[in-house]
Amino acid sequence: MMSLRIALLGIYHESNTFLDELTTLPDFEKGHWLFGDDMILEYKDAHHEIGGMIEVLEREGVELLPVMYAEATPGGIIASETYNHLLQKMMDELERVLPVDGCLVVPHGAAVSEVFRDMDGHWLSLLRERVGGNIPIIGTIDPHANVSSLMVAATDGLVAYKTNPHVDQRQVGKEAADMLIRYLKKAIKPSSFLFQIPLAISIEQQYTGKDPCKSLYDYATQLSKEKDILSVSIVLGFPYADVKEMGSSVIVITDNNEKRALSIGRKIEDYIIENREAFVGVKKDISSVLPLIAESKKPILMLDMGDNVGGGAPGNSTFLLEILERSGNSKCFICLYDPNAVRQAEQYEPGACFKINISNDEDESKQLVINARLVALSEGKFKETDPRHGGQVNFDMGRIAIVQTEKGNTIMLTSLRAFPCSLRQLTAFNIHPKGFDVIIAKGVNAPIAAYEPVCPVIIQVNTPGVTQADMTLFKYKNRRKPLFPFERVW
Numbered sequence: 378m379m380s381l382r383i384a385l386l387g388i389y390h391e392s393n394t395f396l397d398e399l400t401t402l403p404d405f406e407k408g409h410w411l412f413g414d415d416m417i418l419e420y421k422d423a424h425h426e427i428g429g430m431i432e433v434l435e436r437e438g439v440e441l442l443p444v445m446y447a448e449a450t451p452g453g454i455i456a457s458e459t460y461n462h463l464l465q466k467m468m469d470e471l472e473r474v475l476p477v478d479g480c481l482v483v484p485h486g487a488a489v490s491e492v493f494r495d496m497d498g499h500w501l502s503l504l505r506e507r508v509g510g511n512i513p514i515i516g517t518i519d520p521h522a523n524v525s526s527l528m529v530a531a532t533d534g535l536v537a538y539k540t541n542p543h544v545d546q547r548q549v550g551k552e553a554a555d556m557l558i559r560y561l562k563k564a565i566k567p568s569s570f571l572f573q574i575p576l577a578i579s580i581e582q583q584y585t586g587k588d589p590c591k592s593l594y595d596y597a598t599q600l601s602k603e604k605d606i607l608s609v610s611i612v613l614g615f616p617y618a619d620v621k622e623m624g625s626s627v628i629v630i631t632d633n634n635e636k637r638a639l640s641i642g643r644k645i646e647d648y649i650i651e652n653r654e655a656f657v658g659v660k661k662d663i664s665s666v667l668p669l670i671a672e673s674k675k676p677i678l679m680l681d682m683g684d685n686v687g688g689g690a691p692g693n694s695t696f697l698l699e700i701l702e703r704s705g706n707s708k709c710f711i712c713l714y715d716p717n718a719v720r721q722a723e724q725y726e727p728g729a730c731f732k733i734n735i736s737n738d739e740d741e742s743k744q745l746v747i748n749a750r751l752v753a754l755s756e757g758k759f760k761e762t763d764p765r766h767g768g769q770v771n772f773d774m775g776r777i778a779i780v781q782t783e784k785g786n787t788i789m790l791t792s793l794r795a796f797p798c799s800l801r802q803l804t805a806f807n808i809h810p811k812g813f814d815v816i817i818a819k820g821v822n823a824p825i826a827a828y829e830p831v832c833p834v835i836i837q838v839n840t841p842g843v844t845q846a847d848m849t850l851f852k853y854k855n856r857r858k859p860l861f862p863f864e865r866v867w
């Protein structure tokens with residue numbers, strides 16, 4: 378038998394539709410945009426789903442045809458011409474490897490372009506059209522996907538990561554690749570069922586290490602052991618996208634057993650509905666958090682939920698920094714995306730003291746001016762090889778400046794947006810997390826995987842910003858109705 382030929386491809390983005398700024402080509406160029414063998418070089422050993430896929434395909438001795446993979450840091454809606462360009466490139470590259478026996482796909486599941494609100498459903502459908510109905514298409518998605526019927530109809534199986542922070546991406550990539558191989562060997566006939574639950578899980582309740590999600594995932598794992606079940610995915614959803622399919626869902630993949638899929642989907646739906654109040658969450662304001670600083674073990678990880686880089690926020694809010702500067706009795710670390718401040722710092726030599734203007738707001742009167750001492754200037758590149766949220770190895774924050782305020786707080790200023798999912802972001806630049814009372818990270822759950830080993834106390838703070846935790850404060854025009862907790866459904 379000729380060896381099987383498998384194409385590997387994806388466009389991966391989480392788009393926050395509440396941001397004014399669009400995501401454009403440079404965001405992908407500065408992110409991870411790779412073709413052919415460069416995909417293998419970047420991810421072969423990474424804790425990324427593509428790494429898991431490569432491992433299985435190499436083990437099976439099939440012919441791996443890496444096509445294209447494009448990923449940008451979560452941000453605004455993808456500009457129409459950017460999407461067209463990425464899509465055209467991917468389809469052109471695909472032409473060069475066709476015909477294939479199967480496709481492994483790597484969408485995120487929450488991508489929105491100006492024209493295609495269900496962008497993942499759109500490109501997966503075009504892929505289906507091009508390769509035809511008989512060529513299996515199987516892949517992975519992020520549990521922050523808002524899954525559409527189109528995504529499920531265009532593919533033979535989508536498997537979501539089972540952890541948040543996402544530390545099992547490589548494993549899930551292996552599961553998807555295994556499913557494709559078994560299908561091609563005619564050992565199984567996957568069929569997928571999507572259950573869109575009329576409920577959206579609040580962002581800070583999406584941590585899988587604790588309840589309510591821990592018990593929900595345990596229940597799904599238990600059900601996935603039933604006969605003919607190939608995969609059960611809990612998809613938490615991405616609240617910062619005003620799209621029809623926004624909300625939580627379940628994907629059940631069976632070995633051609635519709636009855637079983639329906640029964641399992643309903644059981645999980647019933648479980649979520651029964652426990653719905655637990656998925657709403659408590660929003661802790663900074664006023665209730667401040668008194669905890671003195672009595673808590675250090676360092677405390679404060680998660681700035683309103684400026685969540687992983688949810689598309691810029692990562693430049695000084696809301697928590699200003700409060701800690703004023704309270705003045707705790708040493709904190711914060712990383713801020715601020716190319717202007719980096720340029721100001723570059724005028725000086727390390728050791729110099731100067732006034733720095735932090736451009737957290739376009740309105741100059743609201744900008745923060747701090748007396749600071751320059752600690753270091755550097756290229757912001759670092760590597761992470763441990764399993765951490767996102768599965769990336771190579772990070773680039775652009776030029777960075779590290780300054781210390783008169784109050785003793787340390788600020789890392791970056792020229793590119795930096796996703797706080799690796800301690801190497803600090804340690805590679807000689808910053809030691811254990812030396813702080815408070816570490817502010819711009820995220821909700823993603824940073825936990827990196828910081829849990831050094832931070833005995835972790836607090837999600839309900840801060841203002843474009844990713845504020847209370848989704849009921851956003852004005853949606855396109856979401857499903859009724860949807861809990863926006864409307865009373867039960």
Ligand SMILES: [Zn+2]
Pocket residue numbers: 519520521543
């Ligand atoms: Zn995610």
